[in-house]
Amino acid sequence: MRSGNRAANRLPNVAVKSVYITERPIIVKAVDLMIRDNDADALYFAWQRGGFQGTNIQNMGNQTIRITGADASLCNILFTPNEVGLLDLRLNFLTQEVTNGADYTYHIIQTDGLTDEVIGGEVYQISTADNRTLFRANAGNDIYALLNEEIWLTATDIGEPAIYNWYDQNGDLISNERFFEMPAEEQQTYKLEVIALADGYKDYDNVDVRIVPGKIEEIFPNPANDMVTVTCVFNNVANAYITIASQNGVVFAEYPLNTSPQSIDIEVHDYTPGSYVVTLFCNGVIADSKMFVKE
Numbered sequence: 172m173r174s175g176n177r178a179a180n181r182l183p184n185v186a187v188k189s190v191y192i193t194e195r196p197i198i199v200k201a202v203d204l205m206i207r208d209n210d211a212d213a214l215y216f217a218w219q220r221g222g223f224q225g226t227n228i229q230n231m232g233n234q235t236i237r238i239t240g241a242d243a244s245l246c247n248i249l250f251t252p253n254e255v256g257l258l259d260l261r262l263n264f265l266t267q268e269v270t271n272g273a274d275y276t277y278h279i280i281q282t283d284g285l286t287d288e289v290i291g292g293e294v295y296q297i298s299t300a301d302n303r304t305l306f307r308a309n310a311g312n313d314i315y316a317l318l319n320e321e322i323w324l325t326a327t328d329i330g331e332p333a334i335y336n337w338y339d340q341n342g343d344l345i346s347n348e349r350f351f352e353m354p355a356e357e358q359q360t361y362k363l364e365v366i367a368l369a370d371g372y373k374d375y376d377n378v379d380v381r382i383v384p385g386k387i388e389e390i391f392p393n394p395a396n397d398m399v400t401v402t403c404v405f406n407n408v409a410n411a412y413i414t415i416a417s418q419n420g421v422v423f424a425e426y427p428l429n430t431s432p433q434s435i436d437i438e439v440h441d442y443t444p445g446s447y448v449v450t451l452f453c454n455g456v457i458a459d460s461k462m463f464v465k466e
Contacts, residue, residue, distance in 0.1 A: 178350040214248070214256025216356050221247030231342075247284060262297060263366060266305040274298050303372070304328070310363040310378035315459065316355035317406040318382050325350040326363050326376075336364040360383045383452040385409045387461045390430075394464035397440040401449055404432045408453040415439075423447075439465050 215234040223230060224247045227240035236245065250256070260279065280292040297375045309327035316322050326335045326349045337346040341358050345353075361379050364375040385405040392399065401413060411428040415437065423442070426435055439447075450460040 186348060191228055213250075213254055217248045217250045217254065217256060218245055220249040260295070261371065262295075263371045265300060266307065266372050266374040269299060269305075269372070275370075281412060300370070303370070305372070306365070306367070308363050308365040308374040308376040310361070310376040313379040313381060314355070315381045315383045315386065317384075317386060317404065319354050319356060321352055322355050322380065323350055323352050323379065324361060326365065329365055329367070334366040334368065336365075336366070338362045338364065353421040355380055355382060382406075383458050384456075385411055385451055385458040387413075387451050388458045390449060390461055390463045394466045395439055396466050398436055398438050399463055400434050400436050401435040402432070403428060403451055405430050405453065410455075411451065411453045413452070413460075414450045416446060416450065420444055 179460075183386075210214070210235055225236075225245045227238065227243035228245065229237040229239050231237050258279070260277075262275075262277070275295075275297040277295040277297065278292065279289045280297075282288060306329040308329075311325050314322050314324075324346070326337075328349065332453070334347060335349040336344060337351070338349075338361065339345050339460070345361075361378050361380065363376045363378065364373060365375075384410055385403060387401060388404050389402040390399055391402075391442055399450060403411070403413070405411060406431050411426060411430055413426050413435070414422050415424045416422045424437070426437065428435065444465050446462055446464050448460055448462055451458045
């Protein structure tokens with residue numbers, strides 16, 4: 172949901188009150204609120220002149236403020252004479268918290284910064300749909316990559332028009348595509364934000380990118396009868412080896428490796444049919460493991 176509310180000179184304090192459901196505050200868990208100045212940045216820069224003062228808010232940059240708790244406020248907003256700013260209010264219901272069919276009331280109150288006199292305000296009445304199908308954001312499985320290896324961050328399509336925003340662990344927006352390619356430059360957690368275009372419902376998910384010293388790139392053929400070829404790649408390791416073990420952890424063989432990309436042929440014709448685990452050790456620590464089937 173989006174709506175606008177004007178703030179002007181002689182209104183140096185804009186106070187944002189709670190969201191209520193049947194007289195009960197629910198702002199933190201059910202609703203994600205964003206306030207954005209949408210009128211030539213006047214309101215945002217008036218707030219900046221006053222020192223970015225406020226309570227229960229988070230400055231998101233790009234002239235956007237997130238409400239983080241009840242009784243939030245933007246304080247000491249210093250307008251120049253005859254200056255006007257438009258506050259653009261956006262409410263995004265979190266799909267894992269919202270109750271379909273619930274009613275919400277949201278108050279914005281403007282007060283004089285010197286006298287605390289109420290100058291004006293608006294009340295928003297929001298009703299959620301009874302039959303809204305709730306979706307879940309899915310950023311995929313954690314990714315294990317070599318340093319500077321090209322990787323793909325991919326979000327599952329929610330089945331309706333939506334915005335897919337990706338943020339790094341500093342909170343900076345790095346992409347608004349559902350999937351994109353990037354180098355694995357460091358170990359990091361990325362956050363996916365999915366916002367439905369129809370009604371602003373949203374959900375979040377995280378994916379971890381882990382930098383590893385080595386990887387098993389391929390086991391071929393799989394399933395195998397007589398021989399498998401195991402291909403490994405490395406990233407600045409001193410020593411490496413692989414083991415072949417049963418699913419119960421019984422090790423049948425160990426093979427030392429060079430620390431440059433290497434393929435090694437392993438005879439498995441004497442192995443009992445079943446599943447086996449190939450584990451790669453780099454500098455004495457497990458770096459990767461993959462399974463193959465002996466027919």
